[in-house]
Amino acid sequence: MGPVTGIDHNDDGKLDKxxxxxxxxxxxxxxxxxxxxxxxxxxxLVPATDDEVMEVEGFLECDNSExxxxxxxxQSLECISIERSSSGKLRLECSKGTAEADLGKLNSKLxxxxxxxxxxxxxxxxRLSCGASQFSADKFHVMDGKIxxxxxxxxxxxxxxxxxxxxxxxxxxxxQCSRPSEGAVESGSSAPAVYSKLKRDFSMFEGEICLxxxxxxxxxxxxxxTFGRETTVKDKQWLxxxxxxSLTNSCDVSATxxxxxxxxxxxxxxxxSENGNAEASITLENMPAEExxxxxxxxxxxxxxxxxNLVVAETxxxxxxxxxKSGSGDHQSEQRAAKRIRKPTKRYIEELSENESRDHHPRLxxxxxxxxxxxxxxxxxxxxxxxxxxxxxxxxxxxxIQIPCVSRVRKSYPRRNMTSLMWCLCTAAVVxxxxxxxEMEAAIFLFQIFLQTGMGEAEKLAxxxxxxxGLHGSNSDNKSPDKVLKLTSTPGKFHQPSAxxxxxxxxxxxxxxxxxxxxxxxxxxxxSRTSDDDITTVPTAKGGMxxxxxxxxxxxxxxxxxxxxSQCGAGRWSEIKRLSFSSYSYRTSVDLKDKWRNxxxxxxxxxxxxxxxxxxxxxxxxxxxxxxxRELAEMNLQVPPNLSSSKLTxxxxxxxxxxxx
DNA sequence: ATTAGGG
DNA sequence: CCCTAAT
Numbered sequence: 001m002g003p004v005t006g007i008d009h010n011d012d013g014k015l016d017k018x019x020x021x022x023x024x025x026x027x028x029x030x031x032x033x034x035x036x037x038x039x040x041x042x043x044x045l046v047p048a049t050d051d052e053v054m055e056v057e058g059f060l061e062c063d064n065s066e067x068x069x070x071x072x073x074x075q076s077l078e079c080i081s082i083e084r085s086s087s088g089k090l091r092l093e094c095s096k097g098t099a100e101a102d103l104g105k106l107n108s109k110l111x112x113x114x115x116x117x118x119x120x121x122x123x124x125x126x127r128l129s130c131g132a133s134q135f136s137a138d139k140f141h142v143m144d145g146k147i148x149x150x151x152x153x154x155x156x157x158x159x160x161x162x163x164x165x166x167x168x169x170x171x172x173x174x175x176q177c178s179r180p181s182e183g184a185v186e187s188g189s190s191a192p193a194v195y196s197k198l199k200r201d202f203s204m205f206e207g208e209i210c211l212x213x214x215x216x217x218x219x220x221x222x223x224x225x226t227f228g229r230e231t232t233v234k235d236k237q238w239l240x241x242x243x244x245x246s247l248t249n250s251c252d253v254s255a256t257x258x259x260x261x262x263x264x265x266x267x268x269x270x271x272x273s274e275n276g277n278a279e280a281s282i283t284l285e286n287m288p289a290e291e292x293x294x295x296x297x298x299x300x301x302x303x304x305x306x307x308x309n310l311v312v313a314e315t316x317x318x319x320x321x322x323x324x325k326s327g328s329g330d331h332q333s334e335q336r337a338a339k340r341i342r343k344p345t346k347r348y349i350e351e352l353s354e355n356e357s358r359d360h361h362p363r364l365x366x367x368x369x370x371x372x373x374x375x376x377x378x379x380x381x382x383x384x385x386x387x388x389x390x391x392x393x394x395x396x397x398x399x400x401i402q403i404p405c406v407s408r409v410r411k412s413y414p415r416r417n418m419t420s421l422m423w424c425l426c427t428a429a430v431v432x433x434x435x436x437x438x439e440m441e442a443a444i445f446l447f448q449i450f451l452q453t454g455m456g457e458a459e460k461l462a463x464x465x466x467x468x469x470g471l472h473g474s475n476s477d478n479k480s481p482d483k484v485l486k487l488t489s490t491p492g493k494f495h496q497p498s499a500x501x502x503x504x505x506x507x508x509x510x511x512x513x514x515x516x517x518x519x520x521x522x523x524x525x526x527x528s529r530t531s532d533d534d535i536t537t538v539p540t541a542k543g544g545m546x547x548x549x550x551x552x553x554x555x556x557x558x559x560x561x562x563x564x565x566s567q568c569g570a571g572r573w574s575e576i577k578r579l580s581f582s583s584y585s586y587r588t589s590v591d592l593k594d595k596w597r598n599x600x601x602x603x604x605x606x607x608x609x610x611x612x613x614x615x616x617x618x619x620x621x622x623x624x625x626x627x628x629x630r631e632l633a634e635m636n637l638q639v640p641p642n643l644s645s646s647k648l649t650x651x652x653x654x655x656x657x658x659x660x661x
Numbered sequence: 662a663t664t665a666g667g668g
Numbered sequence: 669c670c671c672t673a674a675t
Binding site (some may be wrong): 571572573574589590593597 | 664665
């Protein structure tokens with residue numbers, strides 16, 4: 001955890017460079033003091049080591065030249081700490097400020113924000129129709145304009161005072177704020193006034209600190225400056241939060257959420273809420289590398305793709321509306337805002353996606369569509385009470401592959417590129433309780449291979465993946481219970497009814513090859529485990545127990561079936577089940593029979609073109625498989641399943657052909 | 662208990 | 669997939 005650094009150096013002491021390098025704008029009564037500290041995981045601040053100081057030093061230097069943000073800040077603030085969290089983000093905190101510094105700080109901040117806004121603007125242009133993007137843009141310009149109007153120095157002091165706070169700890173309590181100077185915030189409309197207000201905004205931005213000390217009126221001023229409109233809200237808390245958040249958001253360059261947040265920056269915040277405000281911490285990603293920041297931002301935005309776009313659009317509309325409302329809207333948001341407590345940034349995305357999945361949010365499906373894979377509605381596992389996991393049944397190559405909903409993951413990496421495909425493939429499949437969980441990309445990848453090279457390759461690939469885990473269905477003759485899956489795709493959780501519900505399924509399938517701690521216990525023996533629980537049974541009127549939801553057939557399952565038939569011959573379902581489906585307890589011999597029947601039907605049905613969509617929404621069964629099915633069927637005809645003979649004959653010939661296993 | 666078929 | 673009749 002590397003709570004790495006907090007910067008805290010003395011102007012005269014360690015880092016004179018940054019401070020001296022920049023010409024003092026004004027005479028500073030109080031020397032600027034920097035202190036480098038390390039922020040521990042628990043939030044404690046510990047004096048930084050020399051190394052860390054050095055490191056930061058470089059950072060600041062860089063900043064000075066490239067991005068004045070940090071540097072300027074540093075200068076302007078008496079105490080500024082930059083902590084780098086484990087995530088690698090830098091957090092800017094300011095404790096004390098001096099009058100003179102403010103100007104510089106403001107400007108730099110502004111520039112920074114400006115860049116971001118421009119970036120956003122640009123991106124928006126690309127994606128949204130012209131009209132939409134104007135808002136933020138306008139907003140920005142306004143702000144910019146204000147900033148530009150060079151403010152008289154006089155105002156500064158007041159600001160400085162407002163900034164004059166000390167942050168006691170990371171938790172964010174800034175108790176010792178000095179009272180902002182009275183006149184500081186003039187409601188006056190004069191340029192100076194505006195400027196001061198603006199400044200104040202940013203000071204807040206630095207660390208929502210001093211807001212507490214501001215009067216409601218002052219807060220209103222800030223609000224006005226920040227949002228470009230008046231507010232009638234009297235709730236101090238709310239005002240403070242609003243302001244702080246807007247500023248904060250404007251500065252958060254971190255993830256895909258940025259755009260949205262930015263939009264809210266001024267608007268969404270107002271209206272509602274849900275979002276972005278979550279992260280209140282000011283996180284600046286690697287300030288020094290301005291380019292990087294931008295780049296990342298943009299890429300992230302693009303990656304976010306579909307869903308995010310929608311969000312943006314929505315936000316937009318909402319904003320417009322809000323803009324014209326005044327009081328009522330604010331009050332509403334006020335209420336909501338009051339309840340809301342900033343959520344940790346890191347969790348933001350997760351929560352979002354969580355909600356999406358919970359709500360069966362359409363967008364989720366939309367994203368799937370983008371991938372061009374047939375899908376079925378997200379299906380909830382039978383015993384929903386027991387487990388919250390949601391599974392998406394995707395049909396692949398005519399066979400269904402159960403894929404855990406991975407909305408979360410989706411947001412974290414580019415939708416489709418070979419890298420990710422491969423990556424996912426690595427992380428891919430896990431057979432759990434007879435189920436195969438494939439990451440979407442992995443599935444696609446397999447399928448593509450399937451289409452291109454036919455069964456063989458895909459099969460091999462799949463088998464290899466499965467085989468590595470000793471989970472292959474056909475040889476399922478029973479892997480030792482301790483077979484530990486190495487590729488994790490957090491599978492177990494999804495279809496493990498019996499398994500202790502982990503709470504929420506972690507979709508993040510990283511290519512991490514790690515031992516499955518979680519799986520171990522549960523998956524000891526698939527067959528045994530699944531036998532009872534996985535089959536969600538439901539009492540029927542008659543009193544019998546009847547299976548509930550269908551279990552989509554996996555590509556692998558189908559392959560196994562075919563293989564089994566080729567070996568044992570059609571009709572010997574129990575035998576086949578024993579050989580090839582021992583691990584799939586939920587597939588009964590009858591199921592196998594039924595499936596085979598279906599396969600046959602499919603194989604004889606209108607000779608479909610390669611990309612037939614037998615059933616819209618589902619991906620056709622690969623011709624290679626169908627062909628094989630046909631073949632087997634014919635063989636069966638020729639050699640009526642007289643247990644004795646058919647077995648051998650069919651088996652040998654066909655096996656070779658498939659080249660499976 | 663398994664199969665074959667219809668629904 | 670379920671249900672059942674037929675083995």
